[in-house]
Amino acid sequence: MATEMSVRKYITANEAVAQAARLARVDVVAAYPITPQTSIVEKIAKYIADGEMDADYIKVESEHSALTACMGVRMAGARAFTSTSSQGLEYMHEMLAYAAGGRYPLVLVNVCRSVALPWSIWGDQQDAIQQRDTGWIQIFTETGQEALDMVLQAYRIAEDHRVLLPVMICLDSFIQSHTEELVQVPDQKTVDSFLPRYDPVVTLDVDNPYSISVGGFGKHYARWREEQQTAAEKAGEIILEVGDEFARIFGRHYGGLIEEYRCDGAEAVLVAMGAFTGTAREVVDEMRDEGKNVGLVKVRAFRPFPVEPLRKVISPVKAAAVLDRDCSWGYEGALATDMKAALYGLPNPPAILNFIGGLGGADVPPERMKYMLEKALAADRGTTPHLEFIDR
Amino acid sequence: MKLKDIAKEEFYRASYGCAGCAAVLMVRLTIKALGKNSVYVVPANCISTVSCYYPQAPFFVPFTVMAFAATAAALSGISAGFRRRGREDIHVVGLSGDGGTADIGIQALSGAIDCGNKFIYICYDNEAYMNTGIQRSGLTPYGAATSTTPSPCFENRPKKDMMRIVAAHDIPYAATACTSYPLDYMEKVVKASQVNGPTYIHILAPCPTGWGFPPDETIEIGRMAVESGMWHLTEFENGEFRTTYTPKRQRPVSEYLATQTRFRHLSPEQIAAIQKEIDAARD
Ligand SMILES: Cc1ncc(C[n+]2csc(CCOP(=O)(O)OP(=O)(O)O)c2C)c(N)n1
Ligand code: SF4
């Protein structure tokens, strides 16, 4: 019954995301085009034009206004959708923090792309990583299917009254955005049973007037921020809860905040986010066939950061090779830093080897992943930190 | 509209505004004109600063603070959201300063007018960034000293003409007003609320703190602005501008300029030049 009238289609992740916005019964879409996100908003505009989707499209003049308009839609008690990439996400920066601090349950799809300068329309995850501390829940996906499924789940997570935080679903440019793969597009009735209508906590209600999104001095400000942190931590539980329910209804499960792939008995693991984890699975299989004890840890939720699951899976290994498609210039990859912090306090912790690669659309082919894992296999616990740029 | 028709009920009270603040008066008049069925977006400016700090709540209608540049986009989104929920009867109103309108927010304003959603965008013009301590804006008039255009090097560029800018968007309705003419203003607000599309009202709101005049002269200063020809009460509708009020007496601009410390450095020649501009515009 779960899949009646649902269809399997060869579509890009961008189209899968557009389908998800339609299925989520979004009321208003406000978005501004940028490569490689563009086809998401073009598809949505077409669904609306063809009467396949009952929504309004606000043709905003910028990403700053796109996100602001989505906040406005939420204030009126309706459901909004936006999507962007790279320079667009950066242009939104002020409003990203505004939306999270104001506890707006928004959903944004970011097609991860490099940021200028140097100018590049190609992929890495620098854009999303640079927004890490704005307060958004950030989930990285591997496939078009996962992107579609996570957009549906994102509305449940964001709108959950225990969370009320915006959710950013990240997918990788071109590898996902422009590559067709077989995607199961669920039917509306089943989606409706999973994702009910938006039930807002507070709106601009003329019969019950509130000041929403106000200012606060010292102790109030601090208290709201603490509540925000509590909600962001709570989101971890809710992501699991929603993921389990999704699996019961749709039969697809992605493993929670992280996914462990062949980590049992592993001496070394590769840790990565996004579409590269697809290649990494094959590398792990090959190396296992060669008798090497390696595994893959796919980090799905970057915020809230999955400290406990990571400690559990990483503590038994000798070393972890962490692949970052980003860099915190002057330090190291952001995922590596967070990994190390998560392991803090463990006696004789595993070595963390940080590899920065896949920048500006560079591929990280299987040989290079193998290279990283071999290096990790050769490293001992407690080895001093290692940072290496691998795009050559 | 008659004075006796104005609601006695106050929907905005106990703000931290300075004594004699015309911007505060503007908020009171706006909500009285529109009644309870209205919601307000206020970006970073004097009004949000004197009204938004929890647990203070001077607005007795729904209200939200907004980022400095984002007023018009928020109005557009709220308006679309209400339409989706069948609540097009609710007036969606922005209260933005001159800086939030003519400078940082002009892109979003242009975009939102272009989108065509129904809202009332009100620019209260105190002719500088007052909230941050009297820095010049694109609407600071020629000759005024501010903290970023201190005398003797005062503001050397003319005030941007926001009415012509919004008119160039083919906006269905726009008007100018002044807090010293409350009925004229409130009629324009009501008129804007009856338009099914974006509307813009630009109201001159004298600021005793920033302009340098005693707080009990706010109304008189606004009248002098109009009577000297420094400000005009107009409407833009169906592609045409018209004057809604012609002052019975005309005053020399020197009288207006003499009331405010921000103009005190001006030489007789500079004042004569300002008068010449006004006379040329009148003809
Ligand atoms: C992006 C951004 N830049 C700068 C500021 C600082 N700021 C807050 S209010 C303001 C001036 C507001 O001027 P105006 O719109 O004329 O309103 P007024 O204070 O005069 O009422 C400035 C510069 C800000 N809040 N946001
Ligand atoms: S500085 Fe001027 S505009 Fe701001 S509150 Fe005081 S009088 Fe009003």
Ligand SMILES: [Mg+2]
């Ligand atoms: Mg001002």
